[in-house]
Amino acid sequence: MDRTFVMVKPDGVMRGISGEVIARFERKGLKLVAAKLVRLSEAQVMDQYREHLDKPFFPSLHAYILSGPCLVMVWEGHNTVSVVRRMVGATNPSEAAPGTIRGDLALDTGRNVIHASDSPESAAREIAIHFKDRELLTYQRVDEPIIYEWQ
């Protein structure tokens, strides 16, 4: 089992589609192990997007992420990082495949609803930016024995 960091960005929260995003991951069989609605601090935004600090779009990305509440979450399951990235879809929602979250729910790269970690290393780093260890909960989904062949 592995974990990934997922964030509904302010456009998603303010459009009222957080529930739709959560429902997709729940239906997939992934387990929600942490969640909170927050306004990110300046330091968290810089850390979260540190690979993009020098990009021309960084000032608009920075303003976007600070423009409202974010729903930060940790999801757990088999191959969660890659499964969630595929469900999220391409960065530019106009090119994201139908059936993906961005492909179904967004149109603009600068308002693409959701963030998800791109590797297990990024996931560990990003989870630590937003959560303390004790905020990551351990429990069983009652359907786990049906979702996984080996349970």
Ligand code: IDP
């Ligand atoms: P990702 O979110 O699919 O991993 P990244 O390339 O890591 O995409 O970019 C991080 C975020 O920065 C994107 O989700 C998007 O919000 C924003 N972004 C990336 N490229 C552009 C751009 O060309 N214009 C405006 N915003 C951008």
Ligand code: MG
């Ligand atoms: Mg990225």
